[in-house]
Amino acid sequence: MSFGVIAIEIKIDKDSGVPLYLQVKKQIMNLIKTDTLMVGNKMPTERELSERLKVSRNTISTAYNELEQEGVLKSYQGRGTFVAEEANPWKVQNIKEKIIKFVDLGFEEALESGMDADEFLEVVMQRVREKKELMSKITALYVECNIEQAKMFSKQLMDSTNMNVIPFTLEDIRTATKETKSVIEKSQVIIATFNHVNEVVRLTRPFKKEVIGVAINVDLQTIVKIARYPEQTKFGFVCMSQEFMFKARGALEKAGLANIDIQYTNTTDKEELAKIVSNSDVIIVSPGRYKDVKENITEDKETMKFLYSLDDSSVKALKSKIIELKYQK
Numbered sequence: 001m002s003f004g005v006i007a008i009e010i011k012i013d014k015d016s017g018v019p020l021y022l023q024v025k026k027q028i029m030n031l032i033k034t035d036t037l038m039v040g041n042k043m044p045t046e047r048e049l050s051e052r053l054k055v056s057r058n059t060i061s062t063a064y065n066e067l068e069q070e071g072v073l074k075s076y077q078g079r080g081t082f083v084a085e086e087a088n089p090w091k092v093q094n095i096k097e098k099i100i101k102f103v104d105l106g107f108e109e110a111l112e113s114g115m116d117a118d119e120f121l122e123v124v125m126q127r128v129r130e131k132k133e134l135m136s137k138i139t140a141l142y143v144e145c146n147i148e149q150a151k152m153f154s155k156q157l158m159d160s161t162n163m164n165v166i167p168f169t170l171e172d173i174r175t176a177t178k179e180t181k182s183v184i185e186k187s188q189v190i191i192a193t194f195n196h197v198n199e200v201v202r203l204t205r206p207f208k209k210e211v212i213g214v215a216i217n218v219d220l221q222t223i224v225k226i227a228r229y230p231e232q233t234k235f236g237f238v239c240m241s242q243e244f245m246f247k248a249r250g251a252l253e254k255a256g257l258a259n260i261d262i263q264y265t266n267t268t269d270k271e272e273l274a275k276i277v278s279n280s281d282v283i284i285v286s287p288g289r290y291k292d293v294k295e296n297i298t299e300d301k302e303t304m305k306f307l308y309s310l311d312d313s314s315v316k317a318l319k320s321k322i323i324e325l326k327y328q329k
Helices: 022-035 046-053 059-071 094-110 115-135 149-160 170-174 176-187 194-207 220-227 242-254 268-279 285-298 310-326
Strands: 073-076 082-085 139-144 164-169 189-195 208-213 216-218 234-239 263-266 284-285 302-305 309-311
Touching: 022 059, 022 263, 046 059, 059 073, 059 208, 073 216, 082 242, 094 115, 139 170, 139 176, 139 194, 149 164, 149 285, 149 309, 149 310, 164 170, 164 176, 170 176, 170 194, 176 194, 189 194, 208 310, 216 220, 220 242, 234 268, 242 263, 263 268, 268 285, 284 285, 285 302, 309 310
Parallel strands: 139 164, 139 189, 189 208, 234 263, 234 284, 284 302
Antiparallel strands: 073 082, 216 309
């Protein structure tokens, strides 16, 4: 798998008093936020960028290192530095302890005001019922790059939140019809996987909707199944986008499967696809490509989907955020 280096424009002001590495770092972040740089894009080498900006290589190295520590960039030995998937901003720490403290405070306040324990419990239960009813009245959109994952994540959210969640693709929004626009306008909130949030925000800006990001994790059974194949197994990985390729490779490396024999592609050319299939023992396919790949495979090859699932802590934070937004309106 190869990725072309993206031409990026960074301007350095050596008279501003702002450290040069911070200027580089901030502008790279802005390029990512505005979708000039996307997940999976290859960055210029430290030497290339330092020569282009006429600054020391140490300046670029410092900027890159900080961005790597923050999860924005990721380096691969011998392959270069890439824009990485955003880190989950909702780190849930000691959540039970925090909730217990709030419950204790409320209970103490109830007792001091003359309310007994059963009355306090009924107030809490009634409030929970109201919140659940509130969630059931919310219509949300879930936006993904392919309809299979959009449907899958929408169902997961409906099962866990009671919301009405409508699956949408990025293409649905880009080429919005009158009917599509009506659905977007009637929704209370738009949800998207973190690596699509910036683009969804840009595409839906005219609708003035809140866009909330959620994290996704590779389905554990998918990883386990891949890991169980013999070492000499040759895999072919077929997906829709360079971004998905990068995410999948990162997930496999994180799972300790960096050394498997795997060829990645997002080609739609039937001849090229046939060659990859012919050279592979097992075909791994993203949900968005599963149907067309199965239709074009003439050989008897095992084919499996590379599946993701929503991150539990992200979904919990999402529920809290949506209720908060509802009450603000």
